[in-house]
Amino acid sequence: MNDPIIRIPVGSWAESAVDWLTSTFSGLFAFIKTVLGGAYEGLDQILTAPPFWVVVLVLAGLAWWVKSWKMALGTVIGLVLIQTMNQWDNAMHTLALVLIATVIALAIAIPLGILAARNDTVSRVVRPVLDLMQTLPAFVYLVPTVVIFLTGAVPGLVATVIFAMAPGVRFTELGIRQVDREVVEAGEAFGASSGRILRQIQLPLATRTIMAGVNQVIMLALSMVVIAGFVGAAGLGSDVTRALSSINIGLGFEAGLAVVILAVYLDRVTSALGTRSAVAKAQTAAS
Amino acid sequence: MTENHTEIRADGAYKVFGRRGAEAVLRLRSGSTRDEVKQLGTAAVIDASFEVNKGEIFVVMGLSGSGKSTLIRMLNGLWRPTAGSIHLGDDDLATVSPARLREIRRSKVSMVFQHFALLPHRTVLENAAYPLEIQGVAKDERRERALEALRLVGLAGWEDSVPGALSGGMRQRVGLARALAADTDVLLMDEAFSALDPLIRREMQEQLLELQSSLGKTIVFITHDLNEAMFLGDRIAMMRDGRIVQIGTAEQILSEPADDYVAQFVADVDRTRVLTASSVMRPSRVVVSLTGGPRLALRTMEEHAASAAFVTDRNRVFHGTVTDTAVLEAQRRGDADLSAVVEPDTRQVHPDAPMSEIFAPAAESVLPVPVVDDGGRLVGVVPRVRLLEAMSQTASLDATPSTEDSL
Numbered sequence: 001m002n003d004p005i006i007r008i009p010v011g012s013w014a015e016s017a018v019d020w021l022t023s024t025f026s027g028l029f030a031f032i033k034t035v036l037g038g039a040y041e042g043l044d045q046i047l048t049a050p051p052f053w054v055v056v057l058v059l060a061g062l063a064w065w066v067k068s069w070k071m072a073l074g075t076v077i078g079l080v081l082i083q084t085m086n087q088w089d090n091a092m093h094t095l096a097l098v099l100i101a102t103v104i105a106l107a108i109a110i111p112l113g114i115l116a117a118r119n120d121t122v123s124r125v126v127r128p129v130l131d132l133m134q135t136l137p138a139f140v141y142l143v144p145t146v147v148i149f150l151t152g153a154v155p156g157l158v159a160t161v162i163f164a165m166a167p168g169v170r171f172t173e174l175g176i177r178q179v180d181r182e183v184v185e186a187g188e189a190f191g192a193s194s195g196r197i198l199r200q201i202q203l204p205l206a207t208r209t210i211m212a213g214v215n216q217v218i219m220l221a222l223s224m225v226v227i228a229g230f231v232g233a234a235g236l237g238s239d240v241t242r243a244l245s246s247i248n249i250g251l252g253f254e255a256g257l258a259v260v261i262l263a264v265y266l267d268r269v270t271s272a273l274g275t276r277s278a279v280a281k282a283q284t285a286a287s
Numbered sequence: 288m289t290e291n292h293t294e295i296r297a298d299g300a301y302k303v304f305g306r307r308g309a310e311a312v313l314r315l316r317s318g319s320t321r322d323e324v325k326q327l328g329t330a331a332v333i334d335a336s337f338e339v340n341k342g343e344i345f346v347v348m349g350l351s352g353s354g355k356s357t358l359i360r361m362l363n364g365l366w367r368p369t370a371g372s373i374h375l376g377d378d379d380l381a382t383v384s385p386a387r388l389r390e391i392r393r394s395k396v397s398m399v400f401q402h403f404a405l406l407p408h409r410t411v412l413e414n415a416a417y418p419l420e421i422q423g424v425a426k427d428e429r430r431e432r433a434l435e436a437l438r439l440v441g442l443a444g445w446e447d448s449v450p451g452a453l454s455g456g457m458r459q460r461v462g463l464a465r466a467l468a469a470d471t472d473v474l475l476m477d478e479a480f481s482a483l484d485p486l487i488r489r490e491m492q493e494q495l496l497e498l499q500s501s502l503g504k505t506i507v508f509i510t511h512d513l514n515e516a517m518f519l520g521d522r523i524a525m526m527r528d529g530r531i532v533q534i535g536t537a538e539q540i541l542s543e544p545a546d547d548y549v550a551q552f553v554a555d556v557d558r559t560r561v562l563t564a565s566s567v568m569r570p571s572r573v574v575v576s577l578t579g580g581p582r583l584a585l586r587t588m589e590e591h592a593a594s595a596a597f598v599t600d601r602n603r604v605f606h607g608t609v610t611d612t613a614v615l616e617a618q619r620r621g622d623a624d625l626s627a628v629v630e631p632d633t634r635q636v637h638p639d640a641p642m643s644e645i646f647a648p649a650a651e652s653v654l655p656v657p658v659v660d661d662g663g664r665l666v667g668v669v670p671r672v673r674l675l676e677a678m679s680q681t682a683s684l685d686a687t688p689s690t691e692d693s694l
Binding site for chain 1: 360363365389390391392393394396397398400401402404405406407408417418421422465469475
């Protein structure tokens, strides 16, 4: 064994930091827990309460609206398959987790991306933090979230938000920085305020890129909520965890297939949304 | 009283990009060159001083990297000068507050961009109305004024299209309409026609001059195309390496280039479009008086060994030409004056006519082309040989090898 020359107790520092956070911000964490837990319960109710075919029809209708009847048909086939594998309720729990986590992640990521695009200092500070959030093994920050929020859906949600946020920030920053400089100058030259330039020029022209970021956030969130099964979040993740601990090949495969079907559906819908924006349409018309 | 006629005045304006811009300006002022201050920053504009008068088209001409794009962006405050001042009306753009600057941009100065810079997700009408939207004009009035601007540039009927569906020339017309809709006195045009096909470009240039004759805006036009500069500009500022090397009319720059650089540059220009009748004409020598009688006329023609002459009256008003045979005839008949034998000359040209418009009349007859001013007076003639001479100057200058080709 190579004994350390000096033992720097980074681990115990992190531990006491988490302890300090837990005791100092217990009120805030309780509040977060109530809000997130409530939001999740509510959405979960909406998705699981009605008969499954109602939800299938609504999701298929959404697919039809954003893309085509073919995609709607594919949606029906995929979702019915989930139901017949007896994974319906789990899939809906997972969908609720993904949607809540995505909304929260985007609510933080997009404003942060906008700030980073407009201010080089913010950009320089944010970038390494994002790198850290993405590369730190997910289990590492799953542990403190359990300490803070105990088990259940909330620690899973928090870990998912942290893990999935990065591409939202990056794509928003990239999208805004990529907007044709001359068009932004045109806004300035006619005396527009910077808020107006953001709303009327930068955001519309960056929509396509930002939507690609949204797509990435959803995909990462989906992969993370499965891991969240380890900390007791309901859904497909918990079945995956169960299959792992009991070496149940059949159950693992069914839960895994359900995850894939959800992933494909969410991916197709969000990429179709990106091409539906006014700018994307105008650009398609031009070519 | 020049103050009243000056719309824009730049006094020793510098723009140096980089953190140590102020230091670079001090070094430049004490005679350092652009390359010598490279470590301190990029000197885009060095000591620019000029005035643009109301209602004038002021062209800034230079190759890429000469600083002309930076210069025009200093005129509406997109870049603040590192040193010196830029006055637009009573405001010094070097020191105004950001809020006042936005106000100036809304009310005083608008801009047309090289690559049009239209909003792709908005219709042509909404694009043209954009400055008015920023100004806070009510929706109905906005629509009306934008439609009027689109009509001016010949885009009536296209208001509901999106820019992506339009050709380059039409897109730039939208860009022009947008600037006109803003209804500012000053119009900045940044390489506005450079991205267009040559034919469309010429058409746009002509349209701009036509619009200008009725609107009378103060226009600052940036270009790297000398022909365009000469065609549009009332006055031209030649820029090189961040400095303005000469300011003058097209003819001044052609005939008295300030240095070798300018001289080499103008070698390429199409002189036939720049040189006017007044600059190539010669005094008319064989001129006879309408009332002087045939005998006097014959003597003048004999003196100059000419077989024809131009006829004017006491006020030098041009009446036409006479040939020696016709005058002899008149003398034989005993006419008191030449009114019976003078033939009207349809070839006459105005002193401001470009040389390109003199070729056709010159080809019709061996006689020199008469140059007649607004009052109908004969102010000179352009002999055919003079046209050829002016052309050959172009040829000899063209043959000079240009070191700037690579730019």
